[in-house]
Amino acid sequence: MTTTEPTSALRGLDAVKDDLAALYRDLHAHPELSFEEHRTAAEIARRATSYGYEVTPGVGRTGVVAVLDNGEGPTVLLRADFDALPVTERTGLPYASRTEGVMHACGHDMHVTCLLGALKLLADARxxxxxxILGVFQPAEETAQGARAMVDDGFYERFGTPDVVLGQHVAPLPAGMIGAHPGPAFAATDALRVRMFGKGAHGSRPEASIDPVVMAASTVMRLQTIVSREIAGGETAVVTVGSLRAGTKDNIIPDEAELQINIRTYTPEVRTRVLAAVERIVKGEAITAGAEREPEITEIDAFPVLDNDAAAVERTVAALGAVIGADRIIDPGPVTGSEDVGYFATSAERRIPLCYWLFGGVDPAEVAAAQKAGTFERDIPSNHSPFFAPLVGPTLDTGVTALTTAALAWLGGPPSR
Structure with missing residues (x-):
């Protein structure tokens, strides 16, 4: 049950929708990579200041924190990330990325716009x-560094410890839908870089080489057996080789190959088992190939499991269902994607309740047609796809409504006069 009736705050949404849509298109056209989000941060700070918030830029390098004190009551943290990805956009939209090789392929531009919209509505309905309210605009989510950087920059000491952490992520669900799962909701990630060393030679004389291309290829295939043969059927893990690079020319056998491996797990036990298996296989394939130098395995980045507090999910979802309709709330189950928002909930002296949900960004008719045809995975672009582009209107409406409603579910009632 909500502490404060959200209806009055949401009445202001119609008046700001066009401005928010224009902001979203502008942010989408000007994406910035992790810790390079200077233009985006400046626009966030400008708008939040105009709404009456006390704004602190440069938190954790490029993060922005907007604070609104409104009397005695709970402290609610609302978070949005705002970095883009090194992806070349292929949507063909009139507001497609103007930055070559960089795109908001994960929807963080939508997250920023929705949070700014919610901050505006909450300020007007104080x-x-x-x-x-702590409006937290976080950089570098895609590299798993942003939340930690803000916490390490004295976040709690400078802005206080919140009573709840709330946030959302746009997803390939029908626009208007919200998905929330209690417990482990987003997977832990371990990203590894593996260098395998061979011995170079002319392509016509493979007998003079120790071929790292063959070594790496064998490793890729063997890594696929970890989930199928070393993880129990009731457990979940994903092992993906997202990059394999070696050589410069067809008739030259190189002396080195590089793999980049992405691992998703939900429990410490499975994580330990998968990491050990990766190391064993990488080293074993090198030995089998006769490599004279042991492979190097280094961490690229790591995300912890995002563990949604069950009571926080129940309270927040009840409020959201009362506003958008209980039939529009689903439990998507554990998501194999990862998120670093959990650092804001677990890095304080006490564990802070966290509720993080998905909201849909795809035309419901397109989703229904793809599901009927059995082509959902093929026809509906997912996050990180060069074709990923949330519908602007209904997606913004849902995102702003959800954040505003969720905040009011945790804030106190009208201030005493």
Whole structure:
């Protein structure tokens, strides 16, 4: 049950929708990579200041924190990430990325726009609630560094410890739908770089080489057996080789190959088992190939499991269902994607309740048609695809409504006069 009725705050949404849609298109056209989000951060700071928030830029390098104190009451943290990806956009949209090789392929531009919209509505409706809002705009989520950087930059000491952490992620669900799962909701990630060393030679004389291309190819195939043969049927893990690079020319056998491996797990036990198996296989294939130098395995980045607090999910989902309709709320189950928002909930002296949900960004008719045809995975672009482009109107409406409603579910009632 919500502490404060959200209806009055949401009445202001129609008046700001066009401005928010224009902001979204502008952000989408000007994506910035992790820790390079200077233009985006400046626009966030400008808008949040105009809404009446006390704004601190440069938190954790390029992060922005907007604070609104409104009397005694709970402190609610609302978070959005805002970095883009090194992806070449192929949507063909009139507002497609103008930055070559960089795209908002994960929807972080939508996250920023929705949070700014919610901050505006909450500021305008401050007569209806009491407490403190922390609007957290986080950089570098894609590299798993941004949340940690903000925490390490004295986040709690400078802005206080929130009573709840709330956030959302746009996803290939029908627009208007929200998905929330209690417990382990997003997977832990371990990203590894593996260098395998061979011995170079002319392509016509493979007998003079120790071929790292063959070594790497064998390793890729063997890694596929970890999930199928070393993880129990009731457990979940994903092992993906996202990059394999070796050589410069067809008739030259190189002396080195590089793999980049991405691992998703939900429990410490499975994580330990998978990491050990990767190391064993990589080293074993090198030995089998006769490599004279042991492979190097280094960490690229790592995300912890995002563990949604069950009570926080129940409270938040009840409020959302009362506003958008319980029939529009689903439990998507554990998601194999990863998120670093959990650092804001687990890095304080006490564990802070976290509720992080998905909201849909795809035309419902397109989803229904693809599901009927059995072509959903083929026809509906997912996050990180060069074709990923949330519908603007209904997606913004849902995202702003969800954040505003969720915040009011945790804030206090009208301030005493």
């Amino acid at each position: 007569a209806d609630w009491s407490g403190r």
